[in-house]
Amino acid sequence: xPDSAQPEVDPAQAAAAEHFYSGALHRIxxxxxxxxxxxxxxxxxxxxxxxxxxxASGCAIxxxxxxxxxxxxxxxxxxxxxxxxxxxxxxxxxxxLLRYVLMAVGAYVILTVSxxxxxxxLAGLFLPVAAIACEAVYELYAAVVRGV
Amino acid sequence: xxKLSKLFMVLSVLSFAVPAFAQGGAESGVNWVAIAAGFxxxxxxxICALAQGKATASAAESLARNPAARPGIQLALIxxxxxxxxxxxxxxxxxxxxxx
Numbered sequence: 001x002p003d004s005a006q007p008e009v010d011p012a013q014a015a016a017a018e019h020f021y022s023g024a025l026h027r028i029x030x031x032x033x034x035x036x037x038x039x040x041x042x043x044x045x046x047x048x049x050x051x052x053x054x055x056a057s058g059c060a061i062x063x064x065x066x067x068x069x070x071x072x073x074x075x076x077x078x079x080x081x082x083x084x085x086x087x088x089x090x091x092x093x094x095x096x097l098l099r100y101v102l103m104a105v106g107a108y109v110i111l112t113v114s115x116x117x118x119x120x121x122l123a124g125l126f127l128p129v130a131a132i133a134c135e136a137v138y139e140l141y142a143a144v145v146r147g148v
Numbered sequence: 149x150x151k152l153s154k155l156f157m158v159l160s161v162l163s164f165a166v167p168a169f170a171q172g173g174a175e176s177g178v179n180w181v182a183i184a185a186g187f188x189x190x191x192x193x194x195i196c197a198l199a200q201g202k203a204t205a206s207a208a209e210s211l212a213r214n215p216a217a218r219p220g221i222q223l224a225l226i227x228x229x230x231x232x233x234x235x236x237x238x239x240x241x242x243x244x245x246x247x248x
Contacts (some may be wrong), residue, residue: 021220021223022219024223069226069229069230070226076204076208077211077218077221077225080208080211080212081211081215081218082215119244122237122241122244123241125234125237126234126237128230128234129230132227132230
């Protein structure tokens with residue numbers, strides 16, 4: 001295909017789109033922080049205290065897990081691109097595995113203390129998925145309405 | 149072609165194994181649900197690990213080819229890994245729901 005057939009990209013529009021999409025991770029974390037209290041309140045109202053406590057614990061574990069995942073990926077990308085302030089490879093792998101250990105410990109503690117809240121805990125672990133789905137809907141809205 | 153023949157071989161072995169499951173009867177005392185749940189979690193974990201490895205390898209290769217594309221690749225990698233992990237969690241939830 002010749003170069004003349006390719007559509008022209010407006011640099012200002014491309015910069016606006018890049019700025020918009022670069023804020024996706026921050027928006028996802030904000031959405032998680034907003035969604036968690038709302039969903040915990042809904043779980044408390046619908047299912048009672050113990051499932052709500054389990055759900056809140058699941059949300060907290062999922063939030064910390066997502067934050068650490070972001071840090072691990074940042075360290076990995078730093079190393080892959082040869083950035084000056086890259087973390088050590090052992091530290092990256094240790095943190096990546098430590099996430100699973102801490103999640104398992106949290107789940108074991110909740111299961112030991114209150115088995116009734118286990119379903120809430122499992123549901124709370126899906127908080128990032130809900131936040132990513134909300135972000136996807138928002139990006140679709142921005143693409144359709146605002147043309148970003 | 150070799151992969152296909154291996155796949156069909158595994159499927160045929162599994163087909164032969166189906167009548168064997170029926171021979172135990174209800175009095176066998178074996179908790180097949182728990183065994184199936186264990187295999188399900190193992191399959192889900194293994195396939196999710198493979199998917200995470202492939203996603204990470206592709207991201208590393210893309211970063212090595214074009215380091216300027218770092219923000220987009222990093223975002224896609226984080227979201228991809230989070231969603232792949234959630235797939236293993238789906239299996240875990242189903243197992244907890246079915247195995248009491």
